[in-house]
Structures are given as C-alpha cells and as structure tokens.
Amino acid sequence: MARVQFQPRQTGWMDPAVEFRKGTWNYAAVPDTLKYLDLPNPRRWSPPDEDWHLPDNWQEIIYEGLRDRLKKYRSLQIFMDICVRCGACADKCHYFIGSGDPKNMPVLRAELLRSVYRENFTAFGKVLGKIGGGRKLSRQLIKEWFFYFFQCTECRRCSVFCPYGIDTAEITMMGRELLNSLGVSIEWVNTPLANCYRTGNHLGIQPHGFADSIQFAVDELEEITGVRVNTPINRKGAEVLFVAPSADYFASPHYYTLLGYLLLFHATGIDYTWSSYASEGGNFGLFHSSEMMKRLNSKIYMEAKRLGVKFIIGGECGHMWRVLHQYMDTMNGPADFLEVPVSPITGTRFENARSTKMIHISEFTSDLIYHSKLRLDPSRNDHWRTTYHDSCNPARAMGLLEEPRYIIKNVCRNFVEMPENTIREQTFCCGSGSGLGTDENMEMRLRGGLPRANAVKYVKEHNDVNILLCMCAIDKATLPPLLQYWVPDVEVGGVHEMVGNALILDGEPVRKTDLRGTPYPEVVEVGKEGAHA
Ligand code: SF4
Ligand code: SF4
Numbered sequence: 235m236a237r238v239q240f241q242p243r244q245t246g247w248m249d250p251a252v253e254f255r256k257g258t259w260n261y262a263a264v265p266d267t268l269k270y271l272d273l274p275n276p277r278r279w280s281p282p283d284e285d286w287h288l289p290d291n292w293q294e295i296i297y298e299g300l301r302d303r304l305k306k307y308r309s310l311q312i313f314m315d316i317c318v319r320c321g322a323c324a325d326k327c328h329y330f331i332g333s334g335d336p337k338n339m340p341v342l343r344a345e346l347l348r349s350v351y352r353e354n355f356t357a358f359g360k361v362l363g364k365i366g367g368g369r370k371l372s373r374q375l376i377k378e379w380f381f382y383f384f385q386c387t388e389c390r391r392c393s394v395f396c397p398y399g400i401d402t403a404e405i406t407m408m409g410r411e412l413l414n415s416l417g418v419s420i421e422w423v424n425t426p427l428a429n430c431y432r433t434g435n436h437l438g439i440q441p442h443g444f445a446d447s448i449q450f451a452v453d454e455l456e457e458i459t460g461v462r463v464n465t466p467i468n469r470k471g472a473e474v475l476f477v478a479p480s481a482d483y484f485a486s487p488h489y490y491t492l493l494g495y496l497l498l499f500h501a502t503g504i505d506y507t508w509s510s511y512a513s514e515g516g517n518f519g520l521f522h523s524s525e526m527m528k529r530l531n532s533k534i535y536m537e538a539k540r541l542g543v544k545f546i547i548g549g550e551c552g553h554m555w556r557v558l559h560q561y562m563d564t565m566n567g568p569a570d571f572l573e574v575p576v577s578p579i580t581g582t583r584f585e586n587a588r589s590t591k592m593i594h595i596s597e598f599t600s601d602l603i604y605h606s607k608l609r610l611d612p613s614r615n616d617h618w619r620t621t622y623h624d625s626c627n628p629a630r631a632m633g634l635l636e637e638p639r640y641i642i643k644n645v646c647r648n649f650v651e652m653p654e655n656t657i658r659e660q661t662f663c664c665g666s667g668s669g670l671g672t673d674e675n676m677e678m679r680l681r682g683g684l685p686r687a688n689a690v691k692y693v694k695e696h697n698d699v700n701i702l703l704c705m706c707a708i709d710k711a712t713l714p715p716l717l718q719y720w721v722p723d724v725e726v727g728g729v730h731e732m733v734g735n736a737l738i739l740d741g742e743p744v745r746k747t748d749l750r751g752t753p754y755p756e757v758v759e760v761g762k763e764g765a766h767a
Contacts, residue, residue, distance in 0.1 A: 247342065248349065248369055250378035254282040257677030260384055260420040260670065267424045268417060271431065271526070275417025281380065286373070288416050293371050297354060299412045300347075304355065310408055313400050314351045317344065323392040323402065328663050329385050332681030340392035340402040343382050347409050350375070380418055383409040385678060387670055388521065389626040389663035411523045419522065423669035426518045430530050434513045435480035441510035447483040448508065455493055458751070460743040463500040465508065468541065472507035473578060475538050478549030479516040479707035487727050488710045490749045491550050494734030498599060501608060501737050502579050506547070512537035515554040516707055521669040528565040531557055534592075535566050545575035546592040550728050552667060552706030555594060555634070556627040563589045580605040594628065596637040596705060599733060603644045609738040614745060615646040617752065618732070621690065621699045622651070623713070624661035625706030635659075638705055638729050645736035650697040656689035664704075666712035679712060680719050687720035694724055701725045703732065 245251060265276035277287050289295060304311045323340040325331065330338040337343065345367075352359030353368030362368070369375065388403035413419060426436035433440050439447070448465050456462045466472060476499070482492040499506055512533045519527030538546055548554060563569075572591035575584040582601045587593045602608050622642060628634040635658050642649050656662050665683025666675075693699040702713060702724055713726045735748045747753050 247337065247345075248364060250372065250374040252374070252377050252381045254377075254381070255677075256674075258385075258675065259381065259678075260422055260672050260675050263417075263419045263421050263424040267421070267428045268419075270428045271424065273417065273419075273424070274415060277417065281377075286376070286418065288373065288376065288418075292376070292416050295415050296350075296371060296376075296412055299415050300351065300355070300408075303408055303411070304351075307404075307408070309401070309404055313344065313405055314348055314355075316398050317341065317348070317400055318398070320397065322395050322397060323400075326392045326395045327386075327402075328389070328391070328665055328685045329387075329678075329682045332665070332684040333385075333678070337378075337382055338385060340396075343386055344400070344402050344405045346375075346379055346382055347405055347412075376413070376416070376418065379409055380413055383413065384420060384670065385682070387626070387663045387665065387667040387682065389667060390630050391626070391660065391663065394630065394659050407520075407524075410521065414523055420669060420672075422672045423518050423521045427522060427526055427530070430514050430518065434509075434511045434533060436514055436516060436518060437480050437484055439480065439484070439513070441513075444483070444508075444510045444513045451483065451489070451492055451496060455496055458493075458747060458749060459497070459739060459745060461497075461500065461739045461741065463496045465496060466506065467508045467510055469507040470541050472505050472541060473544050474504060474506040475512070475534075475541055475543040475546045476506050476508055476549070477512055477515040477534055477546060477554075479551035479554060480514045481516075481707040481711060482549060485707075485711060487714070487725070487731070487750075488707055490731035490734070491710070491728030493749045494728065494730030494732070494737075495549060495595065497734040497737050497739065498595075498608075498730065501739055502602065504578055507541060507543070509537040509541065515548050515551045517554055517557040518669060520553045520557050524561075524565075527557055527561065531562055532566045534558075534562075535569050538569065538591075539571050544573045545587070546572070547575075547595055547598055548592055549595050550705040550707065550730060552625040552627040552708055554627075556631040558590055558592055559632045562592070577601055579607050594632070594634060594637070596628075596634060596641060596729060599730070600637040600640045603641060608733075610645055610736045611738050612645050612647045612736050614735045614748065614754070615732050616648065617748070617755070618646060618701045618727075619648040619650070619697065619699045620646050620701050620703050620732070621649070621693045621697075622657070622729075623664070623686065623690075623702050623704040623709060624657055625704050625709050626661060626663050626667060628705055629661050630659055634705070638703075641729055642703060642732060645732045650693050650699060652689040652693050656685065662686040662689065664706075664709045664712050665716060667706075667708050671708055671712040676715070680716060683712070683716040684720065686713075687716055690717060690724055691721045694721055699724060701727050703727050703729055705729055 359368030
C-alpha cells in the first residue's frame, strides 16, 4: 500500500491525454481489410503513433456523422440529454473495477461523446464552452475516444443500474461508428468481418473446409460414442436450418459443444441442415456499425430462403443473439417465407420467435427435457462441479436466464451459482467481448475480467467448482486465459457439451470417456447401454 500513489492527476478530465501502454490496446485495422469492406481512409497506422493520418476534413466528418445519428436514433439524443450524473453506474463497469481508471466509469465514458455533443449541438455548450460541459474536438480527443470506446465490451451491465435506463453500450456503438468513419478501427473486428463477408464465417473457412470440419467431428464422435451421426449440409427442403458460431467447429473448448449439438440432433432425429454459406452465427458487425451488422445478418435469412426450411435454430453464441433478438427482424425481416417455430418433437410453438422465426438451442433443448424426450444419464458429468456464467448478450439482452440453468440441472448433478450480484441480469462480462479478445490487449482483458474471475474464485474456494459453463463462443475463447491467470484449475465448457455427455443414444456401447476424451473412473456392466459409474 505504501507504494500506491494517491496524488490525483494534475490535469482535468477534459484535457485528453492517453498513454498507449503495451497490453492495453488493439492493433489497428490493416488497409487491405478496410479496402475489402469498402471502408474509408485505408492506410497503415498504429495507436501509439503521433500522427494517425486522419482525413483532411476529419472534424467535418465527425460533426456530420453525429448530426445524422442524433436524427436517426432517438435513443442517442435522449442519452445525450438526460444523464444527471448521479453516479449509480460508476462502479458497475468491469473495466472501471479492474483498471481503476475513472474514464472507464460508464458516466465518464459517455461524457467522451456528450462533451462534444454539448459544445456543438446545445445552446448552453455553444455559449459557455468548457464551463457548460463542452469540449473542443481535437486529434487528442479522437485518440481518447479510441482508447476508451475500445475498452467497453458493450455488455450493458451499467444500464441495469441507471435510474434513467441510459445504455452506455449504445453510446459506445455510436462512438465506434464515428471512429470508423475516419478509418479508425481495430484489426480484430475488421478482419473477421471481411472473412465473414467473403466466405460466410469469421475464420475465413471456405465451404469445403467447413464440410471437412464437420466430417472430422463425425469421425471423432464415432470413436467416442460408437455411434455415427448424420450431418446434412446445404440440404434443400430440410425443416430446420442450424447456425452455430464458427468457433464451435474449430476452437477448443467450443468444439465439445459442437459434439453435443451433433449428438442432440442425432438423438432427436430432427430434419435439419447446416449451411456452408451461413456458417457463422456470430456477427462482428455489432462491434462495427449497424450497416455492417445488417450486411452479415442477411446471410442467415437468405440461406433459410434458398434452402426452403421452415425455421432456424441457433447455437451457443453471445452477440449472435443480441443481433438476432433485437435487430434482425427490423434489419432484414420480416421473414414471411418462414413459419413460427414449432418443435417437431414436442409440438411446442415458440411464440416468442413469432417475428424472427429463429430460436436458441437452449430453448429447444430445455423444451425437450421438460417433455421428457431425452434419455439422460447425469452421472456421466459427475467429474464436473459446475457453475454457470450468464453471457451478457443472451442473458441481459434476451432474458435467457432459466433455460440454460434448467438444462444444466438436468444433465449435471453438481451445480452451484456464483454470488447473486454477479449472475443473471447483473452478470459480469468476460472482459473481452465486443472485439477486445486479442492477445495484444491481454493486460486490459485480464483487468476487465477480474470481477468475473473473482466470482468464479468464490465458488471454487467454497464449493470446489472445477468448470465454468457458458453459452457464448467469445466467452469460450477468452475465459480460459482469464481463469488460468486469476483462478487456475477451473475449466471452461459449453452447456451442450454437458448435454452431449449425458445423452444416452440408441444402441450405443458403454461410454468410456466424456466428449473431451477424459476417461470415466470406472465402467460397469460392459455391454449395458449407457451405463457407467
Ligand atoms: S446511472 Fe445513468 S443517470 Fe446516473 S450517472 Fe450513470 S448514466 Fe448518468
Ligand atoms: S456497457 Fe459494459 S463495458 Fe461498457 S461501460 Fe457499460 S458496464 Fe462498462
């Protein structure tokens, strides 16, 4: 404590001065990517550079962009005007908690934009300037915007606590859009966007590569379970189109979730298909601009139309569900060529998806369990002592709170909740969503993930939890290094990985390992279906 420097900064918060210290920022988008996406000002630059090579008329671009968005989005105009600076949101942001940097308080993050708004769009700010809360638009301020708008994971936790419902994530989205208009963005958002635009998924995997990955999973599943599953791809006339985040068929531990989906579809025998063209549920457009989000999202409906399915099921992904649930219908809908989803197994009609025609796999699976349509052996997950991380977007944005818990409690015998103020609507972000999960940004990721990791630490120490389950591909990518640093020995897994472990398939021999290939401690009654101890 003696080494802590308590001396407050001598400069006021209105004087922007950002230090681009290694580990706290993301690489800049490369020119080829910007050109491919037809985005402005493609050039080589790096955040620590003195000169960012902004366009000559950069101030005009920002003012015009802000004016347009104030007209277009009533919410933005309201959020600019109604904050009373009560501070209720201040300590709710994981980046503020983890970094201790006052400008990471949601109220001050919003002030980054609000101050420019006041200076130029309010009579008070125009006349009184700084005294009226206004700020001149400077190149230094653009650097500050970049630093802090890319230290917001758009998780919306702050909005839960704001008495006026101000959603700082939306202010961040507008801030990022304005930065994009100057060609100021990050590589890890733009290259996945370009890949998705070109091949249908963030990873740039081409259709035959996608088919190979699924085939590989089929072979591996056969080795684990002794059962060969059917995985139709691009099959016209199927009843259901299934769309997963691409990390599920490529990365670990996501891949075990994929194995779980395949077993579930095999066990239920639903008439479904994958698409090698809409092979990405996630939508990095959410972290870029509404226009980009719309462009990528349209692929899902276009494929559903081309294949002639009745409705769509989506896999375990975070931002995919915010885009689908909150924007898809107005951006690319109404999807009148589809039907209101009806489970072919239980007959349940998902009225909640009346408009989008797309349901989350946890809705589908929990409904199956509720109607006793799955044969499950939860003891196959006894080596896991589980807790559940509500991924920000499915939980806060969609209200998918009970379905995953219902599934986990039916497929696992050991489940414990993390502390109340860290779950459900109040869940803490993984610290790396929204395009911030890069290795060069590792210090910030680990700082931002501290509150999440702390809650995991609590249940590890009190309940001996050894796996954190979640329903988001970004979580599955970024939580493992987070936990490795703050809470070693806690793994990360998907909800449908646990479903796949527990599912008893017709004609399967005794399962000797879980989907990760971890041997079960002892196997009893060899030859008896689904039995293990
Ligand atoms: S809680 Fe809402 S009104 Fe209060 S400071 Fe934060 S954003 Fe402003
Ligand atoms: S949206 Fe999340 S990351 Fe952004 S300011 Fe609010 S709490 Fe912080």
